[in-house]
Amino acid sequence: MTGSAAIIGGGVIGGGWAARFALMRWEVRIFDPDPEAERKIGEVMANAARVLPMLYEAPMPTRGAITYVGTVAEAVAGADWIQESVPERLDIKHRVIAEIQAACSPDAVLASSTSGFKPSELQQGAARSGQIMVAHPFNPVYLLPLIELVPSAASDAAIVTRAKEILTAIGMYPLHVRAEIDAHIADRFLEAVWREALWLVKDGIATTEEIDNAIRYGFGLRWAQMGLFETYRVAGGEAGMRHFMAQFGPCLQWPWTKLTDVPEFTDELVDLIAGQSDAQSGHMGIRDLERLRDNNLVAILRALKQQGAAAGKLILDHDNSLRASLGDEIPLVTVRRVVPVDWTDINGHMNEGRYGQLFSDASEELMIHIGADREYIAAGHSYFTAETSIRYLAETHAGEDIRVTTRVALGAGKKLKLWHQMHRAADDALLATCDQFLLHVSLETRRSCPPLPHVAAALDRLAAAHAEVTA
């Protein structure tokens, strides 16, 4: 699914939306009155273009064009998705929504990035309330999948459904919030923790860095993969959730926290927190911090993806939706992808083990092509690699686009020989080659045996075709 998106109001959030859409093949038009908009959004786009493709094993779609336009009307005319990310003042939002609705299609999704307003507030006085909803993203928008999608009772159900389909198609997770409420869901938690953190710093119990460590060395690791309730379910042990609640529930009545109060936001408190934050992270510029954050997020998300768990499962499903069947070109193009940050080693280049993984991925694609796919494996057959010889011809770095081509050199009975070549997409340089010898095995006996007839026939055809052209 593709189309055109209008981004109204930019900054970090609008830029993140623009990047998500454009990298997933949507045409993007941006209206942002900030004279610095193009530079700021360009920086977000550069960050996004570096890391988003690293989440995928599938080749990325062709990038959609991004255009900066001078008026709201130019941006929204004919757009399928309109994302409003202007400052958090209701009068400004109302004015911009009116301007959008004067020029946009009545079928378009008109979504607001607001964290502070409910959809019914945005809809006040609108020409067409039905197309207005909240689609609240989380920074960095180009990496975090969560979107709180909040319609009101006046929102059009068909447009809401389409909004969910579009968000899923660009790799996001629409959390349909079932009743509108101030601050939606996630920000209510952030608010609660922020408030408590302010007290702890103000009272000298902990510094900003100590608080960060208390989160990221402990429960932050739990929440990144299970959230709150599933974590507590596990904590309840064999007796489960009820047992956990019986144990932990009463704590809520203890006079533990100062959460009922809001610390006064004095200059002293601001100085204290800003000073501690400088001491903690001031040696890094904002671009360094962004890069650090993004590399960490890529690594965490890829780790979860490899496990097929939590946000990694979302990416895995999206990745599968991006895969196309192999064509019948000779040689077969079996891998097209970007080298992710978790593949490099102390020498600053792709570790030799990852070449082996790439060639393994290439043969897995070939397997799917010849019918030795997941169902075939589930039914008890597979190919195991018996021997590989890899020549490393040039260095490869994180962020580079690469391509692997594969020929069937021999397909006879249980034996299969593949010849892979890996190229850099930018200049077609040959980076590595691999001779791979595989054996067909029964997953029951773990011993070699001939492939099933449809796989053998497909291999025969490929071996003949590849031999002709090679000769």
Next chain:
Amino acid sequence: MTGSAAIIGGGVIGGGWAARFALMRWEVRIFDPDPEAERKIGEVMANAARVLPMLYEAPMPTRGAITYVGTVAEAVAGADWIQESVPERLDIKHRVIAEIQAACSPDAVLASSTSGFKPSELQQGAARSGQIMVAHPFNPVYLLPLIELVPSAASDAAIVTRAKEILTAIGMYPLHVRAEIDAHIADRFLEAVWREALWLVKDGIATTEEIDNAIRYGFGLRWAQMGLFETYRVAGGEAGMRHFMAQFGPCLQWPWTKLTDVPEFTDELVDLIAGQSDAQSGHMGIRDLERLRDNNLVAILRALKQQGAAAGKLILDHDNSLRASLGDEIPLVTVRRVVPVDWTDINGHMNEGRYGQLFSDASEELMIHIGADREYIAAGHSYFTAETSIRYLAETHAGEDIRVTTRVALGAGKKLKLWHQMHRAADDALLATCDQFLLHVSLETRRSCPPLPHVAAALDRLAAAHAEVTA
């Protein structure tokens, strides 16, 4: 650093402590009056023994013995570390502490796992307050590094310092809490979020699963690596922390949340939450959930380790502290490790690419051994792999102990040939072999050149020694 640890009171928390100590070579004595203690702690130990070694590239220390004893006195006599994890009632804690102090060394660390009591409360009426402190861990204790270490004014500074050294030596992160406060630090956040989550479920705004998704697809991913303040610093963009506070601070005065109230803990609320949790996760047993959680945590922590960031940096440092220099046996034992869960593929065994990574790790160890170490690389020289031939002889699975041995087959000028063999530790089965051809390069020109004299001399010695024995 090693010694003996006494675990008083078991369950999931005590068992996690026991596992941490034993896997890091400490002798462990456990006293737990629960008749099911040995089974329950045994299960925690089995979980821990499966996953903790996966965090390390270094070989694990010899496991310390675990003994179950019949009295507190037997457990604590001569122990260097005593960990109290009995139920959260102050009268019970006081009684157990008295019993411990009647039999333990006055120099031992006497730490409590309590989340509910301050150290000064634990110290009331104690024979020796100085050795008592809080060491509050987070579940699973065998994977999460955070320990909130909370002394009171009466705690002995030398014993607190030793406690921090011991925790660091067993791979944990002691967060020295500078002033005692109810619920320490992290649980205050958990409390705040839990309270808000209860309202959201009770009011029908979100289900437990939607709340979990709102966390793990969004801010949970941020917190796992940066915590709260560093995340917001980045959100502040170029203008930094002050700008963020100026933007976000005022929100605290909005009437957003119901945080000032505690929902009444009725049967209806318990039923609602337990029912939703069943719908979300009831298809998995508690052991499945634990395994899922642990695999995810291993994958996330290893991903952060590869980036050298957040909790991964802690593990990296600890890993380095566990490494020993190679001996001079022939062949050299270059790798001893456990196969982690993130190394397996669709066939359920270690992916062929990881064999290449293991042999790459083996040659990196050899490099350190011959003086081509991190400083050598930083000064502009390294070895790059030009060609590898790997034979895969048997399948390898997550959790298996493996060993790589390495011979120098040729070390002449810029050329280096290594011969690696990989064995399963359990039965010494040969799993794979690798011929590896490397070239010495200048990192400035990225072209081959001869190694520096001390590296060349070390290689000559090894090549001669290895040739003699091979011949």
